[in-house]
Amino acid sequence: MYITNEKRSYLSDLKKVTEWEALPGLLLLIATIFALVIANSPLMELYENVFHHTEILPGFNLHKFINDFLMAIFFLVVGCEIKMEVIRGHLSDIKRASFPIIAAIGGVIVPAIIFFVFNRNTQFISGVGVPISTDIAFAIGAFMIFKNKLSKSLKIFLLTLAVVDDLISIVVIGIFYSSGIKLIPLVLGAITFIALLLLKKIDKKERLTPYFILGFVLWLCIFSSGIHATISGVLLAITLPITKCNKDTLECTLIRIEHVLAPYANLIILPLFAFSNTAINMNITSMPEGSIKVVLGIIIGLVVGKPLGIMVFTTLLSKFKIIEKPKDVKWYDILCVGMLAGIGFTMSIFVSEIAFEGNENILNIVKISILLAAIITCLIASIAINLGKKINIRNINV
Template identity: 50%
Template sequence: MRLFRTYKKPVKLELATSLLLIFSTLLALFIYNSPLRGIYKHVFNRIYITPNFSLHMFINDFLMAIFFLVAGLEIKHEILYGNLSSLKKASFPIIASIGGVTVPALIYFIFNKNTPLINGICIPISTDIAFAIGLFLLFRNKLNPSLKIFLLSLAVVDDLISIAAIGLIYSLDIDLFYLIIGLLILITLCIANKIFNVESVTYYLIGGACLWYFIHLSGVHSTISGILLAIAVPSKPNIRNVSTLERLQKFLVPINSLLIIPLFAFANTGVSLSYDLTFSHAPTLSLGIILGLCIGKPLGIMLFSYISCLLKITEKPTYISWSSIFLVSLIAGIGFTMAIFVSEVAFIRDAALINIAKMSILCSAVISIFSTSIAIYIYSHMNNKSQRNSSIKPNKYHIS
């Protein structure tokens, strides 16, 4: 999950989001493994917004649609104006990201083919950039700041592939009547943008709420409505040189970063730490997730990017080295928020499998954080030693 770059957030907001995400996760784990578990489960599963729509569903289906809208706005901006706006800029992170999605999915498939667990194949394909940026900022004095550009570009493509996979794989039986109504609303919003030049943020938010409702009734996963709405939002600057897309981001990004992401983590990381810690009920599920994220992500990113450069399909940016790409690939193995979201969707009727999947995701996040920290320390130590031996004054950033 990404901290979105079009809206220029101060470093303090990025750090606050990462800290809130960690705090929410630890708090949920503590409460769920204490006498307060019953209250936790009652609040999220027995309190209803509407007769058939619990608070947990409200967070996972409605608030996460807003998260996907923010993701969609960032993806749209990057494609139109940013690091994905030209083939030369986009090719390297796109190929690296495809590798970072393909190899984890392949590892998971190898362990879980011909079993009901195959439905979780999308769990290890995503990167949690809220955690990743927090880790990046923690070591920012040892890393080249330009690495953040590559990390965020990688995440844009990663999000796009993950969102498409969720829409295609995890949608239920489709009701064409409601789907057609939803598509008509989308077309109306696009016409308002392209023909009538409607720039009202309120108009698109109300239209987006209607779009969400009918997409939800259609059986297509309702969070996809956020991406569809982003397509319709105007991106061209008005006479004040500010687009509707930017105004919508300025409004939604703080809400998304400081409320939706931490609340989602709190509502979905209630995991019993005493439950089957050996994962004996579904060992291949755990192996597929942990190996997919901790090994598959770095391996896929490095393998695809190196081979593509070797074959001259793309070219590595001059501002980053292969060692720094390896560090980014380790960070990308933190697949926390989106992975938990997918596990909830993939095993919606099996609480035991969801619990095992979440435990595996937590384990992989810890492994990725430790491996990244160790790798940064080793590279920094080697570079410092090399610079001392050659009598060259160390640069501010040890890893380029």
């Protein structure tokens, strides 16, 4: 079929738009605004019927399908990114990776401590995993807004930090947010996982279809076992081959799968997740006892705890020569990026859905806190970045 120059130009422009790094964050924002408008309008009843009363299978509604199945695909893409970073990327060189890894650990521990201090004697302590996460899509989207005022190497730092942050969050979900584990599905899942590991030896052509089929079986086993089903996405990513490359495209199986799924994960699944989970009714008539501590734990944890943890851990370990700050990056830049890392959003809402399942009142309050934290973080980061540019603070290497 003949393609005209006009159509070729249109396709080229469309490709540029879909590859725009700020697009996932923008779509997340649009989906969230739509959900908030609907939640506070007469359309809320229709929204509830669509997401919570539309059953795909008995006991498996559309909301659960998005959170348990589609998000497993998103975690598969995240798992592929993590594995690529570990094998071939910035996490493959321990000296280069140590700085963002320590930053990520600090950015997880301090917010968790802050939330724990506020909520240690309350019924809401299970929410300790809510303020520990960084939303890659939103954080990178925010970074792209300020890209002309920040060093390019800071983007790599933020990406690496967010990847490690996601890895820690995945481990936390797997360990602390799984309950009532059933042995038989778990054993079947382990057998499927082993089959996936052996698949590259059985199928020398490394076709994608067997991985998708066995990956779905793995999801069914993990879902039935009581462990949160999204972990299956990460487990599948672990099994994907990365050594053998296609002679035509020079892409290994892992990269091929990531390239196939990443656009769907970033441009469809994440906005759909945001739309189905951020319909927050702002008309809160009553605050459960102790809920103000949850609000403070989340907002202070994300807005203050994230950058504080990143700065304290990296500064101390740099002083003791355990890690080394990149030479072309100033401490003030690290602080600004640390602020952007305080945008928890997707992962924070995801954890809150698990931690406070069935408690709609506190869940609404938690989601409002996450949204407020993201707004406050963006405002403070914007002021700090613009102020730093204006008075040329980045020329001072403290």
